[in-house]
Amino acid sequence: MIDRTETILGTRIRIAVHPDTPHLLELVGAAFSETRRIEAAYSRFIEGNELARLNHSAGEWTRVSDELLLLLRWGKFFESATGGAFSLGIKPILEWWGYDAEYRLDREILDTQLGSYEISEDARIRVTGSIEIGAIGKWYALDRMAHCLNACENIFINAGGDVYARGYTPDGRPWRALLGHPTDTRRAIGETVLDGYFLAGSSPLVRQWRDRHHLVDAQTLAPASDMTAVWVLAEAGIVADGWSTACFVSGYDHAKMLAETHDLSVLLIARDGDIYRRKFPAAFFGVDG
16 A cells, blocks of 8 residues: 655645555556646746736737646536636735735735636637636646546545545545534544545635634635535535535525536535535534634
8 A cells, every 4th residue: 555645825735545566656656747747837926927927918919728728617617606706807906905826915905806708709718807726736636646546446645624525444444534623723523435436525614813714705705704614525526525615605595506406416514514415425413612
C-alpha cells in the first residue's frame, strides 16, 4: 500500500492506494504532478499563469486553453442554475476583504464590483474585472487525480475533508468519510460510505475572519449566511464541488429546490439547525450544539 500526503492548492492532499501493482508509485506521483500543474495554471495566487493573463486582458476577447474554457463553461452553468448567487467573479470581493495572496485578513472592508465574463460563439472569453475558479478548481484537480489512478483497484483521496474513494480499505471494509460538525472543527456529526463517489462539502468554518468568510452570495456581495454546512455526493468531482458551493450560497430554501430540480444527493444544514437530506446515505452521531 502507498499512503502519501502533499500540500497543494493550499490544502493537504492524501492519496492511499492498494494493493501494490507495477508502476503504482509512478501513478501516485503522476496524480500529484497533475494537481501541481492545475494549481500553476489557474491559482489566483500565482501571477503570470493562464488565469492571470486572462484577467490582465480584461475587456478584450481572448483565446484560452480548452481546459480553462471547460472550467468557465461549468462556472456559467452553476451561475445560471442559481440565478446568479454562484459566480466565478468573487475574486475582487475577497481581495478587498483581505483574502489575497498574502492572506492579509486585517484590511479595512471596502466596496468593490463583482467580476464577470462572457463566452463568445467562437469560444473566446471577455473578462470584466477579474475572475477565479476556486469554487470548482480543486475538485477538477481531484477529478484529474482520480483519472491518473484509473488502473488502481482501491483508492482513497482526501483533500482537506473533500474525499473520493473507490473499492475497499486494506482490511476489506468500505472507505468512509466523516461529516464535520458545522460549528466545531474538532467533532463530526456523522459519516458516509464512498465507493466511486466524490464527497464535497461547503462550510465557512475554516476560512473565516471578522464577520467574513469565503462563500460569497454574488447577488448580495455578502457572505452567504443562511446555512452552516452543505455536502454533495456525485460521480464527478467538479459536479460535487460546484453544487456544494452553489447550494450554500443559494440559501436553504433555494438549495432544496435545486436538489429536487437537478436530482442531487445532498445534505443541508440550515443556520437554525434544520436538516434536509436527499438521496444522501449517512450514519449520524448527532448534530447538537
